[in-house]
Amino acid sequence: ILNVEQSPQSLHVQEGDSTNFTCSFPSSNFYALHWYRWETAKSPEALFVMTLNGDEKKKGRISATLNTKEGYSYLYIKGSQPEDSATYLCASSYSGGGADGLTFGKGTHLIIQP
Amino acid sequence: EPEVTQTPSHQVTQMGQEVILRCVPISNHLYFYWYRQILGQKVEFLVSFYNNEISEKSEIFDDQFSVERPDGSNFTLKIRSTKLEDSAMYFCASNPQGQNTEAFFGQGTRLTVV
Numbered sequence: 001i002l003n004v005e006q007s008p009q010s011l012h013v014q015e016g017d018s019t020n021f022t023c024s025f026p027s028s029n030f031y032a033l034h035w036y037r038w039e040t041a042k043s044p045e046a047l048f049v050m051t052l053n054g055d056e057k058k059k060g061r062i063s064a065t066l067n068t069k070e071g072y073s074y075l076y077i078k079g080s081q082p083e084d085s086a087t088y089l090c091a092s093s094y095s096g097g098g099a100d101g102l103t104f105g106k107g108t109h110l111i112i113q114p
Numbered sequence: 115e116p117e118v119t120q121t122p123s124h125q126v127t128q129m130g131q132e133v134i135l136r137c138v139p140i141s142n143h144l145y146f147y148w149y150r151q152i153l154g155q156k157v158e159f160l161v162s163f164y165n166n167e168i169s170e171k172s173e174i175f176d177d178q179f180s181v182e183r184p185d186g187s188n189f190t191l192k193i194r195s196t197k198l199e200d201s202a203m204y205f206c207a208s209n210p211q212g213q214n215t216e217a218f219f220g221q222g223t224r225l226t227v228v
Contacts, residue, residue, distance in 0.1 A: 034217070101172060107156075
């Protein structure tokens with residue numbers, strides 16, 4: 001059974017501070033790592049998809065890195081804003097990619113305090 | 115911006131009844147998925163669909179479940195003889211080229227079995 005773990009489970013951060021959280025995943029037969037941002041009552045929104053070891057991706061104040069050999073990814077948020085409050089999900093896929101389903105972590109619930 | 119739409123947003127059904135959850139994926143996408151999240155647990159993969167057939171299914175997706183793409187636009191999940199433990203948020207997702215591309219999720223259907 002594949003197990004994707006995220007830590008911490010929840011996080012309170014002061015507005016303006018930077019923060020990061022972790023996703024760890026089985027590295028055997030790894031294909032792709034996804035990060036999603038999920039606000040209450042909305043659809044999960046894709047942030048990044050990464051496939052190569054050493055990948056780094058950036059979107060505005062949010063960035064992510066990937067280490068496929070040791071099976072972890074970090075998500076970084078610089079200068080947190082209240083609108084960053086959400087649950088951040090990571091998910092991995094394996095083997096052939098294609099139509100394989102994603103295996104999700106439980107998410108990191110981020111609360112930005114003004 | 116194109117989006118995945120799901121109907122209904124909330125469905126309450128009696129145990130033993132059949133339900134059909136409906137999804138309209140993004141029109142030029144090729145891969146379609148159903149996931150579910152039982153309250154307090156991880157998002158779990160149910161099934162993927164490509165080229166008009168099931169591509170992969172999880173252990174959860176047993177004979178009680180079926181999927182269809184009846185008319186080239188809708189993608190449905192049928193749950194026969196619902197059980198209390200089928201109560202969950204069900205998400206439809208689609209992506210254009212498989213799991214090395216970002217998936218677009220609908221807002222979900224909350225199914226409550228009573």
